[in-house]
Amino acid sequence: MSEVIWGLATSHVPSIGAAMDRGMTADPVWAPLFEGYRPARDWLAQNRPDVAILVYNDHANGVDFDIVPTFAIGTAEKYQVADEGFGRRPVPHIEGDPDFSFHILHHLMDENFDLTVFSELDVDHGFTVPLSVWTPEPGDAWPCPVIPIMVNVIRYPQPTAARCYALGQALGRAIAGYDGVRTVGILGTGGMSHQLAGARAGFINPTFDHMFLEAIEKDPQKLAELSREEYIREAGSEGIELIMWLVMRGAMNAQVRKVHSVYHVPASNTAAGLALFDNRPA
């Protein structure tokens, strides 16, 4: 029996990582965001899990252009940081947990999720920026092993929000049935509203983002019922990344307790959000 102790939802904008890597976090543009992170980081430092599961998407860095998995899981012992075109971020590589990965894989396959399996995988900013949001000074190693779960959010047709939420619920059952670790942290990444290309580039929708931040805590089913088209219209073509928060939320209890949340515009071209939930009964 393992237990999800917390869920952390956070944007993974590359420039958040770049601001940290270049020591620009006190810069007036960035300070409000990083000040906002502080209470979450302090709490997380006091609540280190045995292992973490990080739900993210690759941005044409770890996976070749000619293959797009809808849902994938990594089963490696170690994940290297990808070179995205300007060298690797100066952060530690990631230790995996193959035994737990295979347990999750078997369980999800038997619940009719058709996963793609990566026995080797380089992870990009979609993965490392959330780790840095969680742990700004990792030193030589991240706080615990981390298992990647990858979701296609960049090429149509993405999985529906409902399918992502169902995946999270099945993931929660897989975790509950595993004896190899005790405590699990789960991260859902991406968002919030943003659009990078085309005439709507720079689009931000704070109304939708605030609704989403509220509903991800109290009424995730409502978010699971939105269509792909609604996400793209309301949150922008890249804001559909928010469906990955639903995988995290699905793995948690019906009732969660909000530890902290932040909303900030802009992080580069994006609205950045963070929401941290304690999954333990009060």
Next chain:
Amino acid sequence: MSEVIWGLATSHVPSIGAAMDRGMTADPVWAPLFEGYRPARDWLAQNRPDVAILVYNDHANGVDFDIVPTFAIGTAEKYQVADEGFGRRPVPHIEGDPDFSFHILHHLMDENFDLTVFSELDVDHGFTVPLSVWTPEPGDAWPCPVIPIMVNVIRYPQPTAARCYALGQALGRAIAGYDGVRTVGILGTGGMSHQLAGARAGFINPTFDHMFLEAIEKDPQKLAELSREEYIREAGSEGIELIMWLVMRGAMNAQVRKVHSVYHVPASNTAAGLALFDNRPA
């Protein structure tokens, strides 16, 4: 509205292709098998579909070792024949049908199948040998465009037989809802009983194979209820490929009419089978 007009199940043993490529089909070892194919080939030559869908598995040729999709679909305009280590088979490349591929992809995603998408793909003997069983002398081109659907059968955990059958049923609905073509042939490949490695190498189970040939026509649900372990025990570690016949069968009507079937041992280390079904009401 498109219609599946026939389903062809066939082994895809590389040596069947090699026997054809080297002109050894009249050889005493091979003649019974190729004689057995003749009635099916004659019938198929009279019943050419507008497009075919071929359900197969890659054998570490078209897809890198470090990534294993459970279910995948090709969306390319053209698929090249893979070099499996001894040069490419001397057969034509394969024309695809991207529009139909995307239609199927959307439909299956919305029925909660989590497909991986290949926009480029080299296809190996698992794909080209069934095409050669269907059409021994293709000349410069195969009879029609062909869409690949790939299933992981070589690395544990494979999808369950039940999930494969459900995929086939959803595929049937996707085909029925497509207006771009009229007639579709569907191929399920692999099997029959065989095991390549280990102490059970050379294992053949004709009792199971005959049961399977009968049930794939009349009672596919019974085959869908067998577990991975039952397939491996009864049909050998590579005989589990037979789950791909269930994808084909699921896309067909409850009642089908058997045109022809063949069973032969050995094709190299394998029991080879063929079963051809007419899907049209009598």
Next chain:
Amino acid sequence: MNKLFMSLREESARKEFLADEAAYCQRFSLSEAQCAAILGRDWQAMLDLGGSIFYIYKLAMMDGLSMQYLGGVFTGMSEAEFKAAMLAGGRTDV
């Protein structure tokens, strides 16, 4: 075209590309329009000709250009104007 952008993940490929961009493009059997868009850094044309933003961005990064610069190009603003629009809360009315 996305395949070309993808190849720029490798340091050695970036060097080869910069040494002779036209020759590098030829390796990827691009259309003339695609080649011209890349050589001329016509970012909107790259999008229109099938480029995906995450791939196109790899070329922009190589040129030292930011996503905010690209945002300006796509919306007819200078980079400074686009940045100012983001600092003011982003484009909420599109």
Next chain:
Amino acid sequence: MNKLFMSLREESARKEFLADEAAYCQRFSLSEAQCAAILGRDWQAMLDLGGSIFYIYKLAMMDGLSMQYLGGVFTGMSEAEFKAAMLAGGRTDV
């Protein structure tokens, strides 16, 4: 190890491998046991050390060996004996 076998799909890699097998193995950070199994063509050891049959078979093909030869190796038969067993209907009793 499977990665090494996979690389043998390319004609140029096959040539490099044959030119200096030990050096080629070194590129794939194999264990000593894995290297020794490959250099010594110990097919059963390759299986035991994590090789998958479809990958191992690529090496066998390069050596001009058949799947039936491998079947003999795995079951303690000569290739002729294994072929005869298959012609007689296969091993139905295992």
